[in-house]
Amino acid sequence: MIENRQTRKADVPHDNEKFPAHLNSRWLYYFAQALDAGSIRTASDRLDVEPSVISRQIRQLEQALGMTLIERHGRGVRATEAGELLLDFYRERDVAEQALFGRLAELDGLQRGHISLSISEGYSDRLMSGVMNDFCARHPQLTIELNLASDNDVVRQVYEGQAHIGVAYAPRLIPGIEAVASARQPLCAIVHPDHPLTRLPLPLSLDDILKWPLGLVGHGFGIRQLIDTVEVISKRHFHASLVSNSLATLKQYVSSGNGVTFIGGVALLHEMRRGQLVALEIDHPVFAQAEAHVIVRSQRPLSPAARQLLAEITSLWPFGERRRVEW
Amino acid sequence: MIENRQTRKADVPHDNEKFPAHLNSRWLYYFAQALDAGSIRTASDRLDVEPSVISRQIRQLEQALGMTLIERHGRGVRATEAGELLLDFYRERDVAEQALFGRLAELDGLQRGHISLSISEGYSDRLMSGVMNDFCARHPQLTIELNLASDNDVVRQVYEGQAHIGVAYAPRLIPGIEAVASARQPLCAIVHPDHPLTRLPLPLSLDDILKWPLGLVGHGFGIRQLIDTVEVISKRHFHASLVSNSLATLKQYVSSGNGVTFIGGVALLHEMRRGQLVALEIDHPVFAQAEAHVIVRSQRPLSPAARQLLAEITSLWPFGERRRVEW
DNA sequence: TAACGCGTTGCTGAAAAAGCAACATTCGAA
DNA sequence: TTCGAATGTTGCTTTTTCAGCAACGCGTTA
Numbered sequence: 162m163i164e165n166r167q168t169r170k171a172d173v174p175h176d177n178e179k180f181p182a183h184l185n186s187r188w189l190y191y192f193a194q195a196l197d198a199g200s201i202r203t204a205s206d207r208l209d210v211e212p213s214v215i216s217r218q219i220r221q222l223e224q225a226l227g228m229t230l231i232e233r234h235g236r237g238v239r240a241t242e243a244g245e246l247l248l249d250f251y252r253e254r255d256v257a258e259q260a261l262f263g264r265l266a267e268l269d270g271l272q273r274g275h276i277s278l279s280i281s282e283g284y285s286d287r288l289m290s291g292v293m294n295d296f297c298a299r300h301p302q303l304t305i306e307l308n309l310a311s312d313n314d315v316v317r318q319v320y321e322g323q324a325h326i327g328v329a330y331a332p333r334l335i336p337g338i339e340a341v342a343s344a345r346q347p348l349c350a351i352v353h354p355d356h357p358l359t360r361l362p363l364p365l366s367l368d369d370i371l372k373w374p375l376g377l378v379g380h381g382f383g384i385r386q387l388i389d390t391v392e393v394i395s396k397r398h399f400h401a402s403l404v405s406n407s408l409a410t411l412k413q414y415v416s417s418g419n420g421v422t423f424i425g426g427v428a429l430l431h432e433m434r435r436g437q438l439v440a441l442e443i444d445h446p447v448f449a450q451a452e453a454h455v456i457v458r459s460q461r462p463l464s465p466a467a468r469q470l471l472a473e474i475t476s477l478w479p480f481g482e483r484r485r486v487e488w
Numbered sequence: 489m490i491e492n493r494q495t496r497k498a499d500v501p502h503d504n505e506k507f508p509a510h511l512n513s514r515w516l517y518y519f520a521q522a523l524d525a526g527s528i529r530t531a532s533d534r535l536d537v538e539p540s541v542i543s544r545q546i547r548q549l550e551q552a553l554g555m556t557l558i559e560r561h562g563r564g565v566r567a568t569e570a571g572e573l574l575l576d577f578y579r580e581r582d583v584a585e586q587a588l589f590g591r592l593a594e595l596d597g598l599q600r601g602h603i604s605l606s607i608s609e610g611y612s613d614r615l616m617s618g619v620m621n622d623f624c625a626r627h628p629q630l631t632i633e634l635n636l637a638s639d640n641d642v643v644r645q646v647y648e649g650q651a652h653i654g655v656a657y658a659p660r661l662i663p664g665i666e667a668v669a670s671a672r673q674p675l676c677a678i679v680h681p682d683h684p685l686t687r688l689p690l691p692l693s694l695d696d697i698l699k700w701p702l703g704l705v706g707h708g709f710g711i712r713q714l715i716d717t718v719e720v721i722s723k724r725h726f727h728a729s730l731v732s733n734s735l736a737t738l739k740q741y742v743s744s745g746n747g748v749t750f751i752g753g754v755a756l757l758h759e760m761r762r763g764q765l766v767a768l769e770i771d772h773p774v775f776a777q778a779e780a781h782v783i784v785r786s787q788r789p790l791s792p793a794a795r796q797l798l799a800e801i802t803s804l805w806p807f808g809e810r811r812r813v814e815w
Numbered sequence: 816t817a818a819c820g821c822g823t824t825g826c827t828g829a830a831a832a833a834g835c836a837a838c839a840t841t842c843g844a845a
Numbered sequence: 846t847t848c849g850a851a852t853g854t855t856g857c858t859t860t861t862t863c864a865g866c867a868a869c870g871c872g873t874t875a
Contacts, residue, residue, distance in 0.1 A: 184585060186513040187863090201822060211865055216822060218863085226592065229789040232649075235821060235872035239649070242601060242791040243592055250588040254581060258511060261577040265553065268570055275569065322559075322566065337841085462556035464569040514832085529852060538834055543853060545832085560853060562841030664872085 188222035191215045192230065193251045196244065200237035267302075274466030277306040279315045279324035281332075281383070282408045283428025284453075288328060292474050303466050311406065312383030319456055325467040326474070327456045330425045331383035340454040342475040348387055348448040349426040349440035351415050356439075358421065364444035367395055375399055376414040376422035379406040384451075388423055391447045412438060425451065515549035518542045519557065520578045523571065527564035594629075601793030604633040606642045606651035608659075608710070609735045610755025611780070615655060619801050630793050638733065639710030646783050652794040653801070654783045657752050658710035667781040669802040675714055675775040676753040676767035678742050683766075685748065691771035694722055702726055703741040703749035706733035711778075715750055718774045739765060752778065 191204070195215050198204035205212040223230050230244035240248055267273040280288060288307075297305060310318060312329040319327040320338055331348070334340060350370050352358050361369055377399065378385050392399045403414050411422045412429070416437055426433075426440035433440060443449070455474055457463065463471065518531070522542050525531035532539040550557050557571035567575055594600040607615060624632060637645060639656040646654040647664055658675075661667060677697050679685050688696055704726065705712050719726045730741050738749045739756070743764055753760075753767035760767060770776070782801055784790065790798065 183513050183517055183582075186510050190510055200820090202820075212822070213824075213866085214864055216824090220823090228592065228596065228792075232788055233822060236874095237821075241789055243595055246588065246591055246595065250584065254584065255510075257577065257581065257584075261573065264573055265555065265570055268573065269555065461559055462568050465555075527852065528854095537832095539853070540835085540855075541833055543855090547854090562852060563843095564852075 191218040279318040311381040342455040364442040374402040374420040376403040377401040518545040602631040606645040638708040669782040691769040701729040701747040703730040704728040
């Protein structure tokens with residue numbers, strides 16, 4: 162036992178303590194086996210160990226508890242009153258342990274578990290239609306938490322362990338965060354289908370775009386950092402007529418006027434299909450090389466369920482890649 | 489672990505088993521301590537053991553379960569999903585263990601326990617008035633079973649472990665039975681107070697007694713063996729007008745006529761006090777040397793409660809000795 | 816009474832655990 | 846960015862615990 166082990170540094174012989182901090186599982190095991198078999202020798206035959214081992218272990222248990230646990234007759238052993246109490250406890254402990262194993266196995270078999278996803282706004286549709294719906298249907302007993310957040314928050318939540326898996330567009334990758342899948346998804350200029358820009362040849366030049374009122378996402382989005390970067394290196398000033406932390410607001414903004422906003426095209430699948438919005442490629446390397454990432458915390462052991470979901474996400478990643486030709 | 493320990497005789501390497509038969513308590517202990525402390529090193533400082541020990545024990549636990557239990561960050565450890573499950577189990581197990589210790593301590597403090605007494609008929613009154621009433625009042629949470637039986641049954645029940653303590657009058661002592669207290673209590677002739685025998689000088693001779701109708705206890709009573717013995721060595725014939733296995737019946741018999749019976753005087757305290765019966769000494773060494781015994785099973789560990797009661801019984805034994813002068 | 820089975824006890828070797836020191840990483844602050 | 850402190854880990858040795866073997870004492874049984 163731990164508390165009986167004498168350490169070298171502080172060797173205090175407090176054996177007079179009434180009860181040990183914890184019961185050695187082997188003591189209990191032999192104790193229960195001996196009582197179950199009716200005699201130490203029978204138990205020793207069953208377990209294929211020497212009778213002396215069992216005898217000694219039981220004695221240690223008795224000494225640790227400071228009370229006699231079994232009656233030693235000439236023909237076997239029987240439990241004393243204290244022994245019965247201990248035996249009942251052991252039995253209960255055993256079934257609890259088996260129940261634990263069952264739960265652990267369920268966790269292994271994806272019949273139990275909790276997965277927390279943190280997703281950049283605009284990816285939820287694609288993720289849901291591409292993977293999540295199917296995955297949830299196949300594992301109805303899993304608890305899946307889907308959290309929409311800004312790109313920076315996605316990274317933060319994954320980093321702090323609040324989310325197991327994150328999907329972010331152009332996030333600032335920091336040490337400790339690992340991108341298990343990436344896909345280049347250019348940042349596009351989003352406009353109404355009737356917008357004059359749609360009549361210009363692609364890719365659009367920055368100058369053409371900047372003639373129109375601009376709607377920008379707020380800071381905290383990976384997109385915004387890309388925009389700021391381009392603003393600096395292109396030596397131009399991006400005047401934002403509207404700044405919002407909601408992509409939906411920006412979509413609304415451009416769909417009801419002739420404004421322009423910068424959003425990854427992948428986030429607009431629905432609107433583009435319905436002909437409500439169009440995504441126009443921009444002639445700038447930074448915009449063109451923007452990437453979306455599926456991220457996890459480095460060296461964080463994921464639960465089996467999270468591992469499985471991650472595998473499915475990456476296998477289908479990027480979700481709309483093949484449809485990209487339609488844009 | 490027991491099942492992982494390889495035996496020499498039958499070494500079957502079934503390490504591929506998913507879960508061990510039993511969790512090593514030390515593994516769990518370190519595991520819980522590390523998570524509780526937040527880091528292995530903090531736990532190692534608290535427990536005064538090397539960090540390597542904790543690290544290794546946790547790893548063994550993980551290998552035994554076949555799953556990762558803690559996330560190792562640079563600044564401490566955290567539980568995985570499986571780890572949380574295991575930790576919850578451990579916490580519950582711990583409180584159950586503490587509860588067990590509490591029950592064991594109660595058992596030690598006589599606040600809990602079961603005592604089974606087997607008592608020869610006729611001793612219950614004296615036992616109850618002398619010891620049991622007080623003992624029961626002082627330890628109301630003890631369960632005390634008081635079983636009246638014939639002398640031979642008292643011995644048998646104690647021998648077979650059905651009774652912890654026995655009180656028998658002149659029982660046949662067999663190996664394995666130990667008399668922790670004895671008292672010479674002569675077998676007397678019991679008659680009605682108005683019986684002609686009461687007018688004869690004491691001790692009575694056998695011949696005087698045998699002139700009167702005889703009530704005898706049945707076989708199975710220690711008394712009866714004494715009577716049979718005397719019958720043989722005195723070369724007389726004891727004709728029983730009534731044979732009963734109930735002392736109460738015999739008392740009734742002699743109190744309503746001029747019959748005589750042989751009962752230990754100590755069994756008649758009530759009746760003698762009320763003047764309903766008198767016990768007359770008999771002039772025979774076998775009768776005079778009859779002994780009552782408090783018996784237990786040799787080398788049987790008694791529960792603390794039973795030990796305490798036994799001590800009280802023997803300290804006051806024999807209960808009515810000082811009053812014997814009144815007879 | 817002798818033989819058998821039971822639990823127990825020294826003793827020896829093996830396995831597990833603990834200690835020690837050094838290492839690789841990670842995190843935080845200058 | 847760099848340095849330093851802190852964390853978990855690993856190789857190795859020492860200590861402790863456990864298991865096996867043989868013998869003994871004891872109670873039970875034929």
